[in-house]
Amino acid sequence: MAKKTSKGGDAQIEGVTLTIDGQEVTVPQGTTLLQAAQGVGTEVPHYCYHPGLSSPAMCRLCLVEVEGAPKLLASCTTTVAEGQVVLTQSEEATRMRRGVLEFYLLNHPLDCPICDQSGECDLQDYVFAEGREHGRGRDAKRVLGRDDFGGDVLFYGDRCVMCTRCVRFMDEIEENPLLTVVERGNRSVIDTFFEEGLDQAAWGGNVVDICPVGALVSKDFLHKARAWDLEHTPSICPNCSQGCNIELHTRDNLVHRMKPRANLEVNGHWICDYGRGRYEWLNRGDWLEAPVMFTESGNRAMGWKAALKALKARIDDVAEHSVKAIVSPFWSNEDLGAVARLVESLGGGVVFRSPQADEEIPLSGYEGLARRKGLAPNERGAELLGCVRVGDKAGQGGVDDFADHEGVVLVLGDSLDDQLERFAPNAALVVYLGAYTSSALASADFQFPVTTFAEQEGTFTNHVGRVQRFWPALKGPGAARPAWLVLGALLAALQDEEGPSRAEQAFSLVVDSVESYEGLSYESIGAGGGPTGEPVPLAGD
């Protein structure tokens, strides 16, 4: 995928050698001093610079000394030169940066105890690292108060450092300049055009992420958790097939928010408001917690070993082995692959239903990034595993033929909420593996609690066939296990062999069955997803 952010891809890149704080380093021509310093592990403080935006060099915090230059230079816009000697920690540079930090605190309310940014705030970090011990401001601070910017965004004017990242994001990346700076001098303040503000934006939530301080905060997250109490787990956004890289921020086994995780090949630094706002389903309470078998006296909870043994016995018993399976594209490749293998061994077919939006919502300033029409994260993965799409745009219907099926019915993840009657009443055996209780499947022969993507390790395949990993952020409820483990154990019992016990093994089984995944492993994919080279040929392309 071609990206707007990658500059001069065709130009011949020459190396430039310079010295940063005594360390010699060679970087490509055009690299800024700030980036070069990051390369040797030195973080020069900065606010207005953001890797995904233009650099106005106005925060004046990234000043460094360059030997031979008459004054300090802004490292975010000064590019490297051969033989340059850069001192990021010289007395002059640190003195001036300390001075700039003092200016930032002049009118800052220091309301860290009630500020959501506290603990992940660049102002806190930089002042701790380089600031003065005591402020010299004796005079009354400017008070601006709070403003609703629309969308999910609240503005605390007093905390703002006027870096204009938010203004530039709306202008350059969403290309919908709803934010601006009004007034000038120290009366300058960020404001919206018209009352609706970010209500008219589809990607406005990103301004909260890029705000280096607590000036722009999320209404949804407001006062919900302290930053230092949150666990960060790398994951993939489950709300469309773009596969944006995210972090799940959790506390007390609940997801509190979703944040973008930088991946220039997929989503840059951004995620959409649609995706960001839809994590509550991961915190639902109506979980399946233990394997359940339907008996004449009602549903009976049991342990996994007994349950799997009983299921194997039933499969052996039924006359018609052919399986009709329906899976949810919100489940991982490993899970779907296990269903596909079971169906292959018993004979039958797999379908899936996936909700579709009418329109894509592109991020105009970042090529290749959009909220896709396909609203499930693993549609492509399901297709590549041979699952057949059925149903309508709402992800409903299309399952009428299950009513007459007399063999085995297997359901993974899809809780069939649109089915008002008992599902597959004529089937010899109905097995439901899911996270939530389902009324249509309340009398299934077996109900097995399986973990969602947030509770297990695994992969999704995005709309262009890129396989990306996620890690467990939550602990599954009760006895819930990954579906690949459960089905793998079942298949192993049926075939009298050993099933996978680690996600990595389950993934290698998937790789074996999908041509375009050839050569992939968890190690080769890494945290950024893969394949990272040529685009994967898509099934049917």
Added chain:
Amino acid sequence: MGYPYSHEKEVPIISKYFGDPEARTLEGWKVRGGYKALKKALDMSPEDVVEIVKASGLRGRGGAGFPTGLKWSFMPKGKDKPHYLLCNADESEPGTFKDRELMRWVPHQLIEGCLIGAYAMGAEHVYIYCRGEFFEATQVLAKAVEDAYEAGILGDDVLDSGQKIDVTVFAGAGAYICGEETGLMNSLEGRRGEPRVKPPFPAAVGAFGMPTTINNVETLAAIPHIVENGAEWYRQWGSEKSPGTKLFCVSGHVKRPGNYELPLGFPLKDLIYDVCGGMIGDRALKAVIPGGSSVPFLSAEEAEDCALCYEGVIEAGSMLGCASVIVMDENTDIVHQVMRMASFYAHESCGQCTPCREGTAWVTTILKRILDGRGTEDDLDTLIEVTEQMTGTTICVLSDSVAAPVQSSIQKFRDEYLALIRRGERVGAA
């Protein structure tokens, strides 16, 4: 001829027709020798015009004093991109009122200078960016441009030379920072008036992203005379490093304030006591700001031997700037004056760079507190340090401009600050 007063020691070249309403009209200007220089320039090659200006040693009159001919020679040759000449008429430095007079009395002199400059640099379009508050000057200039178009002096065929040069008079919205050259370009383009990061410099990427040169009104007004009479003629006045004449805007406690055109190098003392008729009430001199509010104060002692040329004022401890001489007598409350200047800069800071945005306002607040009798001696150290933090740390030099009056006044008039802080004593009537 100075305006409103004149003096025999003046050398009136660009100010010759100040106060003469007929010089405003196209006919009147032609009768007075106007547009001859343009004709002469059009008969020369552009390179030769640049050479004459270089040889004259003319330095930019907007404050920085950069050699004009050298600046013109930075413009890339060739016509693959449009070139622009911008005339900076956003005269807003406190104490300065020369460009306004040049525009309202002799607008055609400026237009002629613009045309010669545009021809020399291959610019087909000149924008004259007028300060928003200059209603009269802008109207006079706009009328003159209209007349020049009608007479075929401007437009597709300048004086039948085949040269195409357009002039647009653009009124700013009234912001000091739009007098900074890249801030002016942003404003002209319809953006916020915020200075740009350099490099790239305007000669490479300027207005509308094209090669651009920006010259002050007074600089361009001198061009026709230099082209017509030659570089040597211009060099008969002034010094080696500061050739020619310059308009001095004198304000403050002198008997005859106003504009005076004098050769560079003119003694400051003579300017005050002879040309301007001395101090009001014959009171003693306390301080002079020789180049507009952005330059350091000179004490009476330093002013004694100061020669008003670029190098002479630096030697005396300040800068010539745009030669706006603000004279203060013994009754002047220096702290109050500095506070007035600081609050001007706090009001006019564009707010991009943190040291300027926060620093200008902070300095003003501290000075106000000192004036209210609530200052401490520590405040003086804070003022010095804060202004040091504001020097050389920003995109443009507005924030450095606050440092000059604050630091020099604390150095030279510390007693006044201390009298206020320790005893609540204020000097004179502010």
